[in-house]
Amino acid sequence: MIEVDNIHKSFGESHILKGVSTCFDKGKTNLIIGQSGSGKTVFLKCLLGLFSPEQGSISYNGQIYADLTRDQQRMLRQEMGMVFQGSALFDSMTVAGNVMFPLEMFTKQARSEMEDRVNMVLQRVNLHDAHKKYPSEISGGMQKRVAIARAIVMNPKYLFCDEPNSGLDPKTAIVIDNLIQEITKEYDITTVINTHDMNSVMEIGEKIVFLKNGYKEWEGTKNEIFKTDNEAVTNFVYSSELFKKVRQMYLEERN
Numbered sequence: 001m002i003e004v005d006n007i008h009k010s011f012g013e014s015h016i017l018k019g020v021s022t023c024f025d026k027g028k029t030n031l032i033i034g035q036s037g038s039g040k041t042v043f044l045k046c047l048l049g050l051f052s053p054e055q056g057s058i059s060y061n062g063q064i065y066a067d068l069t070r071d072q073q074r075m076l077r078q079e080m081g082m083v084f085q086g087s088a089l090f091d092s093m094t095v096a097g098n099v100m101f102p103l104e105m106f107t108k109q110a111r112s113e114m115e116d117r118v119n120m121v122l123q124r125v126n127l128h129d130a131h132k133k134y135p136s137e138i139s140g141g142m143q144k145r146v147a148i149a150r151a152i153v154m155n156p157k158y159l160f161c162d163e164p165n166s167g168l169d170p171k172t173a174i175v176i177d178n179l180i181q182e183i184t185k186e187y188d189i190t191t192v193i194n195t196h197d198m199n200s201v202m203e204i205g206e207k208i209v210f211l212k213n214g215y216k217e218w219e220g221t222k223n224e225i226f227k228t229d230n231e232a233v234t235n236f237v238y239s240s241e242l243f244k245k246v247r248q249m250y251l252e253e254r255n
Contacts, residue, residue: 001026002047002158002190007056009042016042017053018214026157026190029181029204033195034211035236041162043211044194048160049077060158078106081151081189083161083180087143089135089150095122096131099150106154121149125179141172145179152183159184161193165200173197177204198237201225210236 002024009017016039024030032040045051047058049065057064060076068076089098096118103114122131125145135143144164151159161180165173181204184191193200201208205222210233218233225237 001061002192003059004047005057005059007046007053007058009039009046009051009053016214017046019056020211020214020216021056022209022216022219024190024192024207027185027188028191028206029184030190030192030207030209031195031201031205032192032209032211033201033236034217037213038211039214040194040211044160044162044192047192048080048082049073078154079157081154081156081159083144083147083151083159083164085163085166087135087140087147089143089146091135093134094131095127095133095135095138095146098135098146099153102150102154117153118149121153122146124152124183125149140167141169141175144168144172144176148176148179148183152187152189155187157189159189159191161191161195163195163197164193165195165197170199173199174203180204201237212236 004020004022006019006021007017008019020043032043034040042051046053052066057066059065065073099118099121100114103109103117125148127142127145127149130138130142164176164180168176177200180191183189202222208220208222208225209216210218212232218228218230220228225233228234
């Protein structure tokens with residue numbers, strides 16, 4: 001579990017996060033949504049320990065990050081997996097090399113142990129024959145699955161995803177959403193996803209935090225979004241005619 005208590009973050013005179021408090025439960029897909037400039041990227045970087053809030057605290061399974069020593073913070077960060085928006089694969093490395101990279105950097109495992117672990121996670125993301133291929137030789141969806149495999153190769157307690165469906169077609173995006181949710185359940189990870197994809201919200205939004213102008217405007221589940229009267233949320237989520245129709249159908253069924 002990650003607990004966020006009244007965090008504030010500024011850059012110069014720009015006050016980005018303004019007293020955000022929430023919690024993200026283990027074994028659930030937790031989503032952060034909001035318009036550009038709402039503070040969600042800065043919020044994610046605070047959760048990763050890349051930015052330090054000027055006020056408030058972030059704790060991981062009861063450990064307040066700011067109270068840890070540097071060595072303890074480093075150990076905690078090794079328990080975090082990250083899926084970057086553009087996958088961020090090394091072009092000069094094969095698929096297997098990309099996935100093995102964290103093991104080579106942060107463990108002292110024997111080569112055979114690392115290879116076994118790489119094989120296992122690549123099989124888990126349904127990449128059985130891509131080990132020797134380079135990123136340029138595989139599709140965008142396959143690259144995203146490689147990024148997920150690399151993120152989980154260290155068996156993390158926390159998984160962070162920044163716009164994991166960016167650049168993917170709708171069908172592939174659903175595959176990636178389902179894969180992330182399955183891995184979250186299987187590994188019992190605390191997963192936090194920064195997204196603007198409303199399909200992801202409706203498919204896997206077990207906990208949703210909506211940020212607006214640096215404030216936590218609303219939080220709830222994908223089902224509760226249909227029922228909320230919060231105008232800022234409905235304007236954002238139901239900006240398309242499709243989602244307006246979906247919500248109207250849901251409300252009619254409830255009545």
